[in-house]
Amino acid sequence: MDYKTAGVDIEAGYQSVELMKKYVKGTMRPEVLGGLGGFSGAFSLEKIKEMEEPVLLSGTDGCGTKVKLAMVMDKHDTIGIDAVAMCVNDIACAGGEPLFFLDYIACGKNYPEKIASIVKGVADGCKQSDAALIGGETAEHPGLMPEDEYDLAGFAVGVCDKKEMITGEDLAEGDVLIGMASSGVHSNGFSLVRKIFEITKESLDTYYDCLGTTLGEALLAPTRIYVKALKNIKNAGVVVKACSHITGGGFYENIPRMLKDGTHAVIEKDSYPIPPIFTLMAEKGQVEEQMMYNTYNMGLGMVLAVDPADVDKAMEAIRQAGDTPYVVGRIENGEKGVTLC
16 A cells, blocks of 8 residues: 555656746746745845835635636636736735745646646746745645546735835725726636536537637636736826725625725726626626626726826826726715715
């Protein structure tokens, strides 16, 4: 009897690490100390000393049941982007710069090529956000998970000077809300998605004219990463007064999180185009509009508030980062919350 007989293949683990090394190497920053394979990832904080009052920011998340689609489609090279995006976007909307990321993959059986493909996506997400992939873990769970299934989660750490944290404390009536376009469903609400559509290879390979692609490709589109856009805004000299990453809970749960007491957000639903995937989902699943906006990003992955005088400068900075901005609403005095009109 040995460990492999029990269901854990140590040699496959070694092979996975070798295959993923080339992807990990592409995410390195000067602050990373040592290489892949140590017991912990090391990251120098020398540059942080230049800040007046450095604050570490952290985020951890997974991809939810979106991984089920990746498994059905046997496409694993983008789901890692989702894992990174969910963490680094949270850090960025608080005013932070992501520094490094660690991933955790739990699988029924370690297939080295599949694991390397997943990590390739993680590395791509790290490169998009300028975060170093300094470590991770791949855990085989024989008997606990089916051999061909896996789950993916991650953890990111970022930093900012306390004076540059985005807190919402300076929000004022008349401030303008800018939304940044999402790439689709991102990584939230897939339990409902899987009720609306039949999640089979045949169903996901079905082409829809309204989508301009197959259903699977539209749903599996990786979560947009907004780190560079927010960094561009900062570099343009614009102060982001408040910011919200539109994730699970959609508009109704996430927008109020960016507000201070006594302020109310008003968002005009016709101020930007709603991606066709959401229209299709609402029609196919007979999902009420309120539930759609309370579950999904509906085409806006990030919403931020700026002074009216800074709108044009902020919009241009977002465009230069490759993102698409829309003026979607305003801040008013009133009870903390959000109105969609």
